[in-house]
Amino acid sequence: MQLLANTTSPFVRIARTAMIEKGFDIEPTLVDPWADDARLRVANSATRVPTLVLDDGTPLAECLLIVQWLELMRPAPDWPGLTGKGADAAGILSRTGIAIGAIEASTITITTRKVTAPVPFDETPVGLRRRRSMVEGMQRLEAQAAAIAGSGTPTLDAIAAVTLYDYQQLRFGDKPWLPATPRLKALADTWNARPSFARTKPYMSA
DSSP states (O other): OEEEEOSSOHHHHHHHHHHHHTTOOOOOEEOOGGGTOHHHHHHOTTOOSOEEEOTTSOEEESHHHHHHHHHHHSOTTTSOOSSOOTHHHHHHHHHHHHHHHHHHHHHHHHHHHHHHTTSOGGGSHHHHHHHHHHHHHHHHHHHTHHHHHOSSSOOHHHHHHHHHHHHHHHHHTTOTTSOOOHHHHHHHHHHTTSHHHHTTOOOOOO
């Protein structure tokens, strides 16, 4: 398999962390979505990361669809269950949705800056709504941190919440509007000691 990825995308991190938890520990192939990378375009007409190319050449795009495929291919109890079961599944998926919404607001802000520069998108009405989505998402997850913590192996809500927290620190850590979320920080500190999280932390490439 081949995972087409970059070094900062939170969606890549969600997919890659989930893959490692499921035993698919493959080194990502780094591509540049902004450069219209030919390798990425062949696999994904939207030229988005992550894109997972299976051994038979089938491309899977979008991190949550990759997670769904992982759950089908390597289900619990033989492999860690990422989405829970029974009554627990709804809570896990609900919290994951909160994190994904805030992640999308974050990435839209970053990508729109590239399009509108030097106009300050962040202060436009749309930019301020995206900021509100980030802040409220962080606050809602902060209030549910105990439920996200779980035990043993991480579920998808933990993967998404830690991904959101670390991405916010990378992109907006110096902004006064970013809310203090000590419970999420503690959660990130705990899970980031786990190999699947430690190896997928975002970083700015040279």
